[in-house]
Amino acid sequence: MATSSVSTGCFVFKPKDSKKRRKSVPADFFNKDNAISESDRWRFSTYESLWQQMKEETESLQDSLNEKIFDSLLTFIKNSHIQLDLKENDWSYRMRCSEIPTAAVVLGVNVPDHEMTFQRLSDLLKQSLTPHVVCLHGKECTTVKQVLQKVLMHLLGGTANDEDAEEEDVHHSTPLSQRKIHCSMASLSGWYKAISQTSVSGSPSKKRKSCVVGQEQAPPIVIIFKDLESFLPEVLQNFIIICSNYIQQLPLVLVFGIATSPITIHRMLPRAVCSLLCIELFQSLSCSDHLTTVIDKLVLTTKFPFKLSGRVLQVLTVIFLYHDFSVKNFVKGFQLSLLEHFYSQPLSFLCCTLDEANDRIQNLAHGECELIRQVPTFMRYVDSQDSENQIELLTNDQYLKDDVQKLLKDLHIYHKNYFPVLKCLHILTSSLPKYPLGKQIRELYIACLEKNIWETEEYSSAFQLLGMMANDELVCLLQKCIDVLKSSMQQKPLTDIMQKLEEFLSKFQKLDDIAVKMEDKEGDEDHKMSPEKSLQKRTDLYELQKTLMELKKSRRSKKLSRFEVLRMEVLEFMDKLVRQYLLPPETQPLHEVVYFSAASTIRRHLNAAPRTALQAALSKPYNYLKNEAVRSKEGAITNTAPDICIVYKLHLECGRLINLYDWLQAFVTVVTAAEGQDPDKMSNGQVDQVLHARFIRAVSELEFLGFIKPTKRKTDHVTRLTWGGF
Template identity: 45%
Template sequence: MCADSLQTSSVSKGCFVFKAKKGKPLNPCDYMQPDENDTDATWFRCNTYEALWDKVGEEVEKLQSEVNVQIFTDLIQFIKNAHFGYSSDDALPQQQRPRRVIQEVPTAAFVAGVNVPDHSATFTSVTNLLKDQVTPHVASLLSRDCNNIRALMSNLVSQLMGTDDILSDDEEELNVKKIPATMPVLKAWYQDTVKKRKAHRQDSPPPKLPKKSPRSKRRRSSCLLNKSYNEHPPIVLLFEDLESFNPRVLQDFILMCSQYLVELPLVFIFGIATSVAAIHRILPQDVSSLLSIEKFQAQPSTVYLSQLISKVLLTASNPFKLGHKVFQLLLDIFLFHDFSVINFVKGLQYSLMDHFFSNPLSLLCCNYGEGLNRVRTLNHEQLELFRQAASFRTYVEDQPPDQQRALLLDDKHLKKTLQELLKKLFDYHKAFYPVMESLNILTGHLPHHPLGKQQRELYSMCLEGNIWDCQGYKEAFALLRLTARVELMTILTSCIERLSCSDNPVQEARFQLETFHARLQTLTDGGHEPVEEEPEEDTAQESSNKTERITLRSLQQKLMESVKKTRKPTRYESLVEEVLEYLDSVFRKYLVCPQTLTLHEIFYYNSVADVRRHINASPRAAIQTALNNPFHYLQSEHPPADTEGILATMPDVCIAYKLHMECGRLINLYDWLQAFITVVTGNQDDDDSSLGNKKPDPQLQARFIRAVSELQFLGFIKATRKKTDHVSRLTWGGI
């Protein structure tokens, strides 16, 4: 649209809207890295990514609803019983109404944990459950919206009365902003809502739902009245971040609510990140005594993460896998930064998206049947991409010369080989996860946890290299040799149950473990007796030793030989050694490092640098890079050769930044302005006297002021009281 068509002449000032023309809808496939100009392959990769992420997203939502189901049930039951038998008794006089013995506000101290980024989703689930099962009157209060008591009351009234319960189908719309945000108004609104609910229940025929109209979203009163709520549903106030609230505001609000507890069935939910002691730290004793507090402890985020990894990543049904460095990076961000499962899921989503976006081999990252069909449709250019994979080149080098020639030149032979390699990868994943979990069952209870306590720790070790090469693996098997019979039988039972849930690749191991379990069960008390062995034929040697002369040296040798001799193992110890040797052979067969597999690039994502740059960014380094070398981010077609100097073509903030790097601790604003004008205009021939007498251009002066303000906002300079026309520098270097 041209600029002339946007001009509008008007006598008075006004705001005019120019709607843009509808352009071509965006297609995600257009942003995928092209696969040698093959649009079909790009379309398949994009659709596969969307299908996989939809599946992962459904599993994550299911886990999120199940992880705190018990604590949510207890919380809802507490709120239901908080005002059991409550009645407003509006028909009775004030003197004849029953008085409540306890004047304490029921309060649920919901300890959500230190994973603050996840609190919003948790409290949203709580709010939805309360509105579905208990009451429609739920208000969620945040500290940033409640700086004073007036703002808190305004936010509370707008949330409660904005649900349109106070509106009937015959009334006009109510402007909540014009209603005074006071407790008497809230009391009158609640009583009016109770009356309407009673009148609605007395009507036998349910009212017909009105047709959709422009006001249909604001008239939901009939829908809310149809729900099977209690006659006097409680008013639930949810304080999501209690520790961040102003203590004085919170104290005054609790005192007001305690005075209206007879007229309003109020219930508090305190969202706490640390511990219940935060309530007593914020509220004095005379205020906290007005609360009837009950603690509710949510599941730690580490438990949620372990379930997420076990049911989403450690399964053969999900073809996408994280490499060791990417998996460890996401774990480190979780354990050492925020404990946020939501951020971990976002990192997983980015890894999945980048894998399909940047890796053309991800075309085969799907289920086995679909992968075989896609292999048959690969063209020569796509097969060349598989030939260029590092793991496939290693595989070709280990083949005979005739096989090498066929793999590199014959496309039909390569397709057949790709199908065989895909089958090996899928069979490997089917056996890898149950065997790895069996190893975790064996070693997770050992002292000091040589192979980690959680499955995620063991999985990270398996991704890094062959697990049997770790020092912890040898220590774990040394400790397993000391396991008691009953404990070993319990461990083998758990391993058998885990292996019985898997497919055919590990059924042989399950049968063998069942045999060992039966042999352990048949051992009696005689199992701790030494194994009977044939006596050694050393009678002649003993008789000859009796005639030999005993010297000090010979006695020393006999003592050393006796020390070297070990006692004879018992039957139980021999059976334990046999069991551990077999388990060791199973682990060496099925727990091979995935990085050693051919064409592991199809399923495993290892671009840790991209994940670190996008997920765990360094804003200070990015800001300094942009100010020192703006052409790095501007991506100009003709960048200058000298990026270290100060050029007039640079943005104003970059020029001001480079000039301030040449100054000391205090910067004279006038000298800084003159240097800025000199660089921008390029007038370096004028002497200082003529430059000082010349009045600065207002436009250049405004540009300089804006650049200085941006540097102050970024934290490079600040105002100082030492000199009025100076600013203080906050960065190192050149001081």
């Protein structure tokens, strides 16, 4: 019987189909019908090419943002064991050789991004500095033995197939998984001594004197602790003490990945252990600044035609600010929005460059022209035309194609003018007190997408504060606006705006001391004949009242200075630009082609409610199983449902404390009724063992899901943790 399963087998012979099945391609999922049209292939290919461009842009951006800290880390690791200027009998030399070079890298609380950062750092180290790089996770290293195993596994396993190691010793040529090695630093020291002797000038007889030789002769061993806070303090302390005893033989370098604060090192390690480390601090770019740069490169640009609506961008931003601070997850959410747009919008194949869109429009079929006619903004555009154009747009496909090309071109021009003016408005308002229009440009952009920004109270208060700005501050802001317009793509409206701002800037610069003296001189002449002088003369009550009225009137009609007049002209000009170019996207025909607005879909995917989904699955299993046998009326308990669903619905009828015996009896009653058995039929008053086991398993699953928990208040009772059903 022990070997009966060897001779008993089940073999599957698939029949040979005369007609080979067509392999499904990813483009098939973009069409809900069986037939695949040319537009479906366009949608999928456009999505792939667009996302590839965005992915390359984000990767290059992340590399450029981390370039400074990576260069500093590489320099630190390279020079960590090079002490050519110190003598061996020097006290500082002996003290430095007894310390382990340690880089404390503060990356912030955006933990999901740390993996990508350390992976990039590991790749750079292996490419330019040393092949001996080990990355450790706290959950995998709960003991010192596990830490040593991970280190030896990465280092010795990576060189198991090297030709030099094979020639030197057969013991080193076998894979680590096929041989037993004593996990200790002595084994690592012997391995490193062997490979260093063979790598120095190609002569094994040349021994390495110390760990402070040149970089080409002794590449360091870098051990990266990706999540320092997750390591047990005792394990970390013991490992550091062991490493300090071998620092004269091994050029070890430790890299601590810190999410909170550098003080974490001193909280985890006592002073005696910290004295064994030579720590240097490295600070990465804040995740908020990183997100601002990503939004500027992916969203606030005309390089990519795909755009997010205000609500979708707000959902992604809220998840970033209130959940994980992860730029990586923000980019994933952006990718999901891109995929949902191309999947749900049939006209998304026009979300491409202007030249490609014009070529595709000319090849549109009649059904696709009808889809364009059903777009809400295009219907409003048709209603705004005269009767002749309306008839042509609704009946003539070629006339429709020509008009759609014009509308998409206008939408492209709208974006080219939108973002430079938006950045200029942000420059003017981002330094105001209390930030009425937001401190970050993403806040201003969301507000401009949702409604007319000039109709809000925040906009009015912002321009009131700008009306009190000093000369030098306003000149500095105007210069920044000119720089933004210069960096944008040159076209007719932007060049005119830039020239107008340069004129204002030159006028401000001409407000010199001569003009101020002329105003003072005119003010003195007016002061001589002012009503205040007439108050000093002797007069009657009527003349005094008349003089006071003239004085009050003159103060009300105070003459504005040349600077105030010019400042008012600048603000009026900027207000005109905002009203002209920062219109919401809903005002543009066919904006649905490039804008994704399904915020509820993104929120459901990225910010899911697991308890609601669990309750829905347990209350209505038909929605997931698609089996007619488990379909039931609202509130009824189906006896053919899975055991956990039956137990869940029975527990909804109980109070805070649930009697397990009563619960079991109710479960047996429901299940035996489904199987056509008598629920009262028991052997010696005991429940069938199979039913009892099924009940225990279902209750254990409910406990695992967090619906109940054991209690000590009553015997054979459990506590209910949730109230109500789905």
